[in-house]
Amino acid sequence: MTSFGSVFKVMSKDRFRTTSKVILAELAVIAVTLLWSVATREVSSGEFFGVTASWSGPAFLAVFIFMSVANEHVYTRDTYRLIPVGETKLYTTNLLSSFVMYLYFGIVQVVLYTITASIDADFIKGILDGITGPEYTNLEAGKIVIGLLLMGLAMVILGWTTISLVHLVVSATNNFLPNVSRRAINVVLYVVVIYLVVRVAGFMLHEVNNLGGIMSTGGQGQFILNIVGILVIAVIEAVINIFLLKKWVETIPN
Amino acid sequence: MTNVLAINQLTYKHNLKTILKDVDLTLETGKIVGLLGENGAGKTTLMRLITGSAKGSGTIAVCGDSVATHHKSHISFTEQLRGFKPNTRIDRVANFYRTVYPDFDGQRFEELITFLQIDTSLKLGALSKGMKEKVVIALTLARQAQLYLLDEPFSGIDSMSRKRIISSIIKWKPEDATMVISDHYVSEIAPILDEVVIVKDQGIYAHKPSDAIREEFGIGIEAYYESLYERGVKHD
Amino acid sequence: MKFDDKVPIYYQIKNYLYHEMMTGALKPGDKLPAVRQLAVDLTVNVNTVQRALGEMITEGILESQRGKGNFVTMDEQRITQLKEQLVMEQLERVYEQLHALNLTDEQIIASLKQYIAQRGQRDDQRVSD
Known part of the structure; x- marks a missing residue:
């Protein structure tokens, strides 16, 4: 059997390149935008941070999509499916590889934010001072930021397990349907499966939220429970995905 | 264990169509087996079922082990490198x-690359069909497996390369390993086959040692193979 | 080497090696190439080569020495015998085929003589050309 490390390595190589390319593209776009500003008018205060933040969003989305594609690729290609490991190891390593690349991207973004924020320190301070609302202590603010980050990461994982679930259910179902009007059937299948998966996941999420509401009087406890809830649903989806891989999902023929 | 495959x-069944039905097949270790049949007869499917890339019902034991996941470490299959970008x-x-692959032998791969005249600095997308097939063969044979499954290794390959591939099969097949070579075009590989398995009518139509065919019927493998189809036509 | 797909390959390998011995390419006491090398040279299966060599060892044409390889027998008598056997096999084929054409033994001998004479002339002509 191939070791986890080896599988992780081959899965991550391409993803690392892709992620790095997105980062380079992001930097290039930021640079061009700023240069454009310099050329046409003066750079206003806060523009470094602002431009970085506004390009960071699409870049996050791009990485998410590229990693999703890489994930799904693995399930239907002999190149990966024939690696001598069990489906569970293949699946979890695959997910972990994408997740680590996402973290890598996230850390680069934090660095970018820190750099641009320090350039625009005065401006940001001004904005923060201008925010009215509940007074947070540094500790509370830190907790909120970390909580939001964790929630974001949990959502990313849930996103991937859900995409896989839809893909694998459609792929497995395909084997049992007649070979006529393929495309039409596929479209219908995708719509139905996406609807079902989103409905079920939504329902479960809602239930978890209710549970949180009952168990605590809101605030921190509920928030943590929400994150756990998302992860639980992700795990359930992952288990179904692994089962589908084992039983029904075939690779694309030679 | 003398059977590498049982x-x-x-x-x-696929898309409500039965491709293979109640197939029984046993292969001994150390053989070169020709898997013959028309296009679409189910040769590739049979190989994919053995590797676990396709899911059927029934049991498949490789080296005595019927757990599908365990098959992967025993089998070296000519997968078409679809997992790589061009x-x-x-x-x-x-x-x-x-x-x-823990059983991938770098030294053997170097030898194969030299023998098959492959330039490893080329990109996959730039390869001709024949050149890509040679790369696939080199990768497949560089592993030290118990069961090699070569799916139509000669498609799109010129006759010089074909000869080289056949030579590399003889040279690099481990003595106790069994190799299954599928093809719908027999004459050139006939001399290297120990046995012939013919896939026809959703099953194994015949499974015979090739020298037994020559002795019994006094005809070549190709003629024998063709005669099965002619007989089929007369029956209809 | 080109094989006739209608004839068992192991049989053709044996004939090929016999031929090598008769022409002197393989002399008594010579070591044969390794099995795999032979298989590569002839483009045949290792198992088939092994079968051919196995039969030749049983026949006493080859001698197998553990760990060293296979050698052509030093037994001159056995080789002479083999040559006779091969000649007889060829003659048998010719005889049967001519017989099938309703030739009597005398006619066969006469035809053969005539053929050899003609063939000799033709070959001489070719040499002088």
Whole structure:
């Protein structure tokens, strides 16, 4: 059997390149935008941070999509499916590889934010001072930021397990349907499966939220429970995905 | 264990069509087996079922083990490298194989690359069909497996390369390993086959030692194979 | 080497090696190439080569020395015998085929003589050309 490390390595190589390319593209776009500003008018205060933040969003989305594609690729290609490991190891390593690349991207973004924020320190301070609302202590603010980050990461994982679930259910179902009007059937299948998966996941999420509401009087406890809830649903989806891989999902023929 | 492969009551349906039905097949270790049949007869499907890439019902034991996941470490299959982007260089593909397959022998791969005249600095997308097939063969034979499954290894290959591939099969097949070569075009591989398995009518139509065919019927493998189809036509 | 697909390959390998011995390419006491090398040279299966060599060892044409390889027998008598056997096999084929054409033994001998004479002339002509 191939070791986890080896599988992780081959899965991550391409993803690392892709992620790095997105980062380079992001930097290039930021640079061009700023240069454009310099050329046409003066750079206003806060523009470094602002431009970085506004390009960071699409870049996050791009990485998410590229990693999703890489994930799904693995399930239907002999190149990966024939690696001598069990489906569970293949699946979890695959997910972990994408997740680590996402973290890598996230850390680069934090660095970018820190750099641009320090350039625009005065401006940001001004904005923060201008925010009215509940007074947070540094500790509370830190907790909120970390909580939001964790929630974001949990959502990313849930996103991937859900995409896989839809893909694998459609792929497995395909084997049992007649070979006529393929495309039409596929479209219908995708719509139905996406609807079902989103409905079920939504329902479960809602239930978890209710549970949180009952168990605590809101605030921190509920928030943590929400994150756990998302992860639980992700795990359930992952288990179904692994089962589908084992039983029904075939690779694309030679 | 003298049987490298034991298939029992294997049935496979796809898109409501039965491709293979109640297939039984046993292969001994150390053989070169020709898997013959028309296009679409189910040769590739049979190989995919053995590797676990396709899912059927029935049991398949490889080296005595019927757990599908365990088959992968015993089998070296000519997979078509679909997991790689077209701009991947051959040496990077080889690195992938080296990392992922503990039985990948780098030394053997170097020898095969030299013998088959492959330039590893080329990118997958730039290869002709024949050149890509040679790369696939080199990767497949560089592993030290018990069962090699070569799916139509001669398609799109010129006759010089075909000869080289046949030579490399003889040279590099481990003595106790069994090799299954599928083809719908027999004459050139006939001399190297120990046995012939013919896939026809959703099953194994015949499974015979090739010298037994020559002795029994006094005809060549190709003529025998063709005669099965002619008889089929007369029956209809 | 080109094989006739209608004839068992192991049989053709044996004939090929016999031929090598008769022409002197393989002399008594010579070591044969390794099995795999022979298989590569002839483009045949290792198992088939092994079968051919196995039969030749049983026949006493080859001698197998553990760990060293296979050698052509030093037994001159056995080789002479083999040559006779091969000649007889060829003659048998010719005889049967001519017989099938309703030739009597005398006619066969006469035809053979005539053929050899003609063939000799033709070959001489070719040499002088």
